[in-house]
Amino acid sequence: xxxxKENFAYDPVNYDEATLAQQKKxxxxxxxxxxxxxxxxxxxxxxxxxxxxxxFQLKIKDLKSKYACMRKIRGDGNCFYRAFGFAYMEKxxxxxxxxxxxxxxxxxxxDDLVALGFQQFTIEDFxxxxxxxxxxVEQNCSLEDLLQVFNDQVYSDxxxxxxRLLVSGYLQKEKDFFINFMEGxxxxxxxxxxxxxxxxKESDHIHIIALTSAIDVPVRIEYMDRGGDNVNAHDFPEGxxxxxxxxxxxxxxxxxxxx
Numbered sequence: 001x002x003x004x005k006e007n008f009a010y011d012p013v014n015y016d017e018a019t020l021a022q023q024k025k026x027x028x029x030x031x032x033x034x035x036x037x038x039x040x041x042x043x044x045x046x047x048x049x050x051x052x053x054x055x056f057q058l059k060i061k062d063l064k065s066k067y068a069c070m071r072k073i074r075g076d077g078n079c080f081y082r083a084f085g086f087a088y089m090e091k092x093x094x095x096x097x098x099x100x101x102x103x104x105x106x107x108x109x110x111d112d113l114v115a116l117g118f119q120q121f122t123i124e125d126f127x128x129x130x131x132x133x134x135x136x137v138e139q140n141c142s143l144e145d146l147l148q149v150f151n152d153q154v155y156s157d158x159x160x161x162x163x164r165l166l167v168s169g170y171l172q173k174e175k176d177f178f179i180n181f182m183e184g185x186x187x188x189x190x191x192x193x194x195x196x197x198x199x200x201k202e203s204d205h206i207h208i209i210a211l212t213s214a215i216d217v218p219v220r221i222e223y224m225d226r227g228g229d230n231v232n233a234h235d236f237p238e239g240x241x242x243x244x245x246x247x248x249x250x251x252x253x254x255x256x257x258x259x
Contacts, residue, residue, distance in 0.1 A: 034075075036082060037073055037151055043063060060224075062231050069257050070257065078160045083254060084219060087245070089137055112169065118165065123162075126165065127162060130159060161199065203253075218236060218240035
Protein backbone atom coordinates (compact mmCIF):
# COMPACT_ATOMS: atom_id res chain seq x y z
CA UNK A 1 0.00 0.00 0.00
CA UNK A 2 2.89 2.34 0.74
CA UNK A 3 4.18 1.91 -2.79
CA UNK A 4 0.75 2.75 -4.19
CA LYS A 5 0.72 6.00 -2.20
CA GLU A 6 4.09 6.92 -3.63
CA ASN A 7 2.82 6.27 -7.15
CA PHE A 8 -0.04 8.71 -6.57
CA ALA A 9 1.97 11.29 -4.64
CA TYR A 10 0.85 14.92 -5.13
CA ASP A 11 2.90 16.54 -7.87
CA PRO A 12 2.23 20.33 -7.93
CA VAL A 13 3.95 20.79 -11.28
CA ASN A 14 1.86 18.15 -13.03
CA TYR A 15 -1.27 19.36 -11.27
CA ASP A 16 -0.68 22.95 -12.44
CA GLU A 17 -0.02 21.76 -15.98
CA ALA A 18 -3.22 19.74 -15.99
CA THR A 19 -5.21 22.70 -14.64
CA LEU A 20 -3.77 25.06 -17.26
CA ALA A 21 -4.44 22.53 -20.00
CA GLN A 22 -8.06 22.17 -18.90
CA GLN A 23 -8.47 25.96 -18.73
CA LYS A 24 -7.03 26.31 -22.22
CA LYS A 25 -9.39 23.62 -23.48
CA UNK A 26 -12.40 25.45 -22.00
CA UNK A 27 -11.26 28.77 -23.49
CA UNK A 28 -10.80 27.15 -26.90
CA UNK A 29 -14.26 25.62 -26.66
CA UNK A 30 -15.75 29.06 -25.95
CA UNK A 31 -13.94 30.50 -28.97
CA UNK A 32 -15.18 27.66 -31.18
CA UNK A 33 -18.79 27.63 -30.00
CA UNK A 34 -19.56 31.29 -29.24
CA UNK A 35 -19.15 34.32 -31.48
CA UNK A 36 -17.79 37.53 -29.99
CA UNK A 37 -21.24 39.11 -30.40
CA UNK A 38 -24.38 37.13 -31.21
CA UNK A 39 -27.42 37.99 -33.26
CA UNK A 40 -30.39 39.25 -31.27
CA UNK A 41 -31.88 36.37 -29.30
CA UNK A 42 -34.82 35.98 -26.91
CA UNK A 43 -34.36 35.16 -23.24
CA UNK A 44 -34.84 31.40 -23.59
CA UNK A 45 -31.08 30.76 -23.57
CA UNK A 46 -30.76 32.72 -20.34
CA UNK A 47 -33.68 30.76 -18.87
CA UNK A 48 -31.99 27.49 -19.82
CA UNK A 49 -28.70 28.63 -18.34
CA UNK A 50 -30.34 29.31 -14.97
CA UNK A 51 -32.95 26.56 -15.19
CA UNK A 52 -32.32 25.39 -11.62
CA UNK A 53 -31.93 28.84 -10.10
CA UNK A 54 -35.27 30.07 -8.76
CA UNK A 55 -33.94 33.53 -7.87
CA PHE A 56 -32.54 34.21 -11.32
CA GLN A 57 -35.67 32.79 -12.98
CA LEU A 58 -37.62 35.56 -11.26
CA LYS A 59 -35.06 38.10 -12.46
CA ILE A 60 -35.40 36.84 -16.03
CA LYS A 61 -39.18 37.09 -15.79
CA ASP A 62 -38.76 40.73 -14.78
CA LEU A 63 -36.35 41.32 -17.69
CA LYS A 64 -38.90 39.89 -20.14
CA SER A 65 -41.48 42.40 -18.92
CA LYS A 66 -39.15 45.31 -19.77
CA TYR A 67 -37.00 44.17 -22.69
CA ALA A 68 -37.61 42.55 -26.05
CA CYS A 69 -34.39 40.62 -26.55
CA MET A 70 -30.63 40.58 -25.99
CA ARG A 71 -27.30 40.00 -27.66
CA LYS A 72 -24.90 37.62 -25.97
CA ILE A 73 -21.25 38.60 -25.70
CA ARG A 74 -18.37 36.17 -25.41
CA GLY A 75 -17.18 35.88 -21.82
CA ASP A 76 -13.50 36.65 -22.23
CA GLY A 77 -12.99 39.46 -19.72
CA ASN A 78 -13.59 42.09 -22.41
CA CYS A 79 -17.38 41.73 -22.51
CA PHE A 80 -18.21 45.14 -21.03
CA TYR A 81 -16.17 47.05 -23.62
CA ARG A 82 -17.32 44.87 -26.51
CA ALA A 83 -20.98 45.09 -25.47
CA PHE A 84 -20.85 48.83 -24.89
CA GLY A 85 -18.93 49.51 -28.10
CA PHE A 86 -21.23 47.52 -30.35
CA ALA A 87 -24.48 48.68 -28.73
CA TYR A 88 -23.44 52.32 -29.05
CA MET A 89 -22.22 52.00 -32.64
CA GLU A 90 -25.48 50.25 -33.48
CA LYS A 91 -27.38 53.23 -32.08
CA UNK A 92 -25.24 55.65 -34.10
CA UNK A 93 -26.40 54.00 -37.32
CA UNK A 94 -29.79 55.67 -36.81
CA UNK A 95 -28.81 58.84 -34.92
CA UNK A 96 -26.88 61.24 -37.18
CA UNK A 97 -26.83 64.07 -34.63
CA UNK A 98 -25.29 61.92 -31.92
CA UNK A 99 -22.93 60.43 -34.51
CA UNK A 100 -21.48 63.84 -35.43
CA UNK A 101 -20.90 64.67 -31.78
CA UNK A 102 -19.20 61.38 -31.05
CA UNK A 103 -17.12 61.46 -34.24
CA UNK A 104 -15.60 64.77 -33.10
CA UNK A 105 -14.93 63.37 -29.61
CA UNK A 106 -13.31 60.25 -31.03
CA UNK A 107 -11.16 62.19 -33.48
CA UNK A 108 -9.88 64.49 -30.71
CA UNK A 109 -9.32 61.67 -28.22
CA UNK A 110 -5.93 60.61 -29.57
CA ASP A 111 -4.44 64.08 -29.04
CA ASP A 112 -5.99 64.16 -25.57
CA LEU A 113 -4.33 60.87 -24.67
CA VAL A 114 -0.99 62.05 -26.01
CA ALA A 115 -1.31 65.21 -23.91
CA LEU A 116 -1.79 62.96 -20.87
CA GLY A 117 1.51 61.21 -21.54
CA PHE A 118 0.53 58.26 -23.76
CA GLN A 119 3.07 57.59 -26.50
CA GLN A 120 1.55 58.41 -29.88
CA PHE A 121 3.22 55.50 -31.67
CA THR A 122 1.72 53.02 -29.18
CA ILE A 123 -1.87 54.22 -29.53
CA GLU A 124 -1.99 55.39 -33.15
CA ASP A 125 -2.91 52.04 -34.74
CA PHE A 126 -5.70 51.49 -32.23
CA UNK A 127 -7.09 54.99 -32.82
CA UNK A 128 -6.86 54.57 -36.59
CA UNK A 129 -8.87 51.34 -36.39
CA UNK A 130 -11.39 52.99 -34.08
CA UNK A 131 -11.87 55.83 -36.57
CA UNK A 132 -12.06 53.37 -39.45
CA UNK A 133 -15.08 51.72 -37.86
CA UNK A 134 -16.64 55.13 -37.14
CA UNK A 135 -16.13 55.97 -40.83
CA UNK A 136 -18.04 52.80 -41.74
CA VAL A 137 -20.94 54.03 -39.63
CA GLU A 138 -20.79 57.43 -41.38
CA GLN A 139 -21.01 55.64 -44.71
CA ASN A 140 -24.26 54.00 -43.55
CA CYS A 141 -22.90 50.49 -43.38
CA SER A 142 -25.50 47.83 -42.68
CA LEU A 143 -26.07 46.39 -39.24
CA GLU A 144 -24.82 43.06 -40.61
CA ASP A 145 -21.56 44.71 -41.72
CA LEU A 146 -21.10 46.29 -38.29
CA LEU A 147 -21.71 42.94 -36.61
CA GLN A 148 -19.17 41.34 -38.91
CA VAL A 149 -16.58 43.96 -37.94
CA PHE A 150 -17.16 43.36 -34.24
CA ASN A 151 -16.92 39.61 -34.76
CA ASP A 152 -13.56 39.94 -36.49
CA GLN A 153 -11.14 39.14 -33.67
CA VAL A 154 -8.46 41.60 -34.78
CA TYR A 155 -10.79 44.54 -35.43
CA SER A 156 -12.84 43.83 -32.35
CA ASP A 157 -9.85 43.55 -30.03
CA UNK A 158 -8.37 46.79 -31.39
CA UNK A 159 -11.64 48.54 -30.59
CA UNK A 160 -11.62 47.08 -27.07
CA UNK A 161 -8.02 48.21 -26.54
CA UNK A 162 -8.88 51.76 -27.54
CA UNK A 163 -11.88 51.90 -25.23
CA ARG A 164 -9.60 50.66 -22.45
CA LEU A 165 -7.16 53.46 -23.27
CA LEU A 166 -9.96 56.01 -23.05
CA VAL A 167 -10.87 54.69 -19.59
CA SER A 168 -7.23 54.78 -18.50
CA GLY A 169 -6.84 58.33 -19.80
CA TYR A 170 -9.92 59.59 -18.00
CA LEU A 171 -8.95 57.95 -14.70
CA GLN A 172 -5.48 59.50 -14.87
CA LYS A 173 -6.86 62.87 -15.90
CA GLU A 174 -9.15 62.83 -12.86
CA LYS A 175 -6.68 61.06 -10.58
CA ASP A 176 -7.29 63.43 -7.66
CA PHE A 177 -10.87 62.15 -7.50
CA PHE A 178 -10.30 58.48 -8.33
CA ILE A 179 -7.40 58.06 -5.90
CA ASN A 180 -10.09 57.87 -3.23
CA PHE A 181 -11.26 54.56 -4.68
CA MET A 182 -7.89 52.87 -4.99
CA GLU A 183 -7.17 49.90 -2.73
CA GLY A 184 -3.92 48.59 -1.34
CA UNK A 185 -2.11 51.92 -1.55
CA UNK A 186 -1.76 51.77 -5.32
CA UNK A 187 -1.73 54.90 -7.45
CA UNK A 188 -4.30 55.56 -10.16
CA UNK A 189 -1.63 54.94 -12.81
CA UNK A 190 -0.73 51.59 -11.24
CA UNK A 191 -4.42 50.66 -11.22
CA UNK A 192 -4.67 51.57 -14.91
CA UNK A 193 -1.54 49.59 -15.75
CA UNK A 194 -2.78 46.47 -13.96
CA UNK A 195 -6.59 46.58 -14.07
CA UNK A 196 -7.64 48.73 -17.03
CA UNK A 197 -5.27 48.61 -19.99
CA UNK A 198 -4.50 44.84 -20.16
CA UNK A 199 -6.90 42.77 -22.23
CA UNK A 200 -9.22 40.34 -20.44
CA LYS A 201 -9.30 42.36 -17.22
CA GLU A 202 -12.91 42.53 -16.03
CA SER A 203 -14.73 45.81 -15.45
CA ASP A 204 -16.70 47.19 -12.54
CA HIS A 205 -18.21 50.54 -11.49
CA ILE A 206 -15.02 52.56 -11.74
CA HIS A 207 -14.44 51.50 -15.37
CA ILE A 208 -18.05 52.24 -16.29
CA ILE A 209 -17.97 55.67 -14.67
CA ALA A 210 -14.75 56.53 -16.48
CA LEU A 211 -15.88 55.41 -19.94
CA THR A 212 -19.29 57.06 -19.80
CA SER A 213 -17.67 60.28 -18.57
CA ALA A 214 -14.81 60.21 -21.09
CA ILE A 215 -17.10 60.10 -24.13
CA ASP A 216 -20.33 61.43 -22.56
CA VAL A 217 -22.41 58.36 -23.37
CA PRO A 218 -24.78 57.38 -20.53
CA VAL A 219 -25.42 53.68 -19.95
CA ARG A 220 -27.95 51.71 -17.94
CA ILE A 221 -26.85 48.46 -16.30
CA GLU A 222 -29.52 46.00 -15.21
CA TYR A 223 -28.04 43.93 -12.39
CA MET A 224 -29.04 40.32 -11.82
CA ASP A 225 -28.20 39.76 -8.18
CA ARG A 226 -29.59 37.78 -5.25
CA GLY A 227 -31.69 40.58 -3.78
CA GLY A 228 -35.44 40.68 -4.35
CA ASP A 229 -37.42 39.37 -7.33
CA ASN A 230 -36.52 42.07 -9.87
CA VAL A 231 -33.40 43.20 -11.68
CA ASN A 232 -31.90 46.42 -10.33
CA ALA A 233 -31.22 49.23 -12.81
CA HIS A 234 -28.30 51.62 -12.28
CA ASP A 235 -27.74 54.55 -14.64
CA PHE A 236 -24.26 55.97 -15.22
CA PRO A 237 -24.26 58.86 -14.54
CA GLU A 238 -27.17 58.84 -12.12
CA GLY A 239 -30.25 60.63 -13.45
CA UNK A 240 -29.12 60.44 -17.09
CA UNK A 241 -31.05 59.18 -20.13
CA UNK A 242 -29.15 56.05 -21.18
CA UNK A 243 -28.14 55.54 -24.79
CA UNK A 244 -27.01 51.94 -24.15
CA UNK A 245 -28.52 49.27 -21.90
CA UNK A 246 -26.55 46.26 -20.68
CA UNK A 247 -27.31 43.40 -18.34
CA UNK A 248 -24.78 42.34 -15.72
CA UNK A 249 -24.82 38.93 -14.16
CA UNK A 250 -21.97 37.60 -12.04
CA UNK A 251 -18.79 38.34 -14.01
CA UNK A 252 -20.44 39.09 -17.34
CA UNK A 253 -22.17 41.74 -19.49
CA UNK A 254 -24.60 41.33 -22.41
CA UNK A 255 -26.67 43.83 -24.44
CA UNK A 256 -30.39 44.49 -23.82
CA UNK A 257 -32.98 45.91 -26.21
CA UNK A 258 -36.16 47.62 -25.02
CA UNK A 259 -39.67 46.57 -25.96
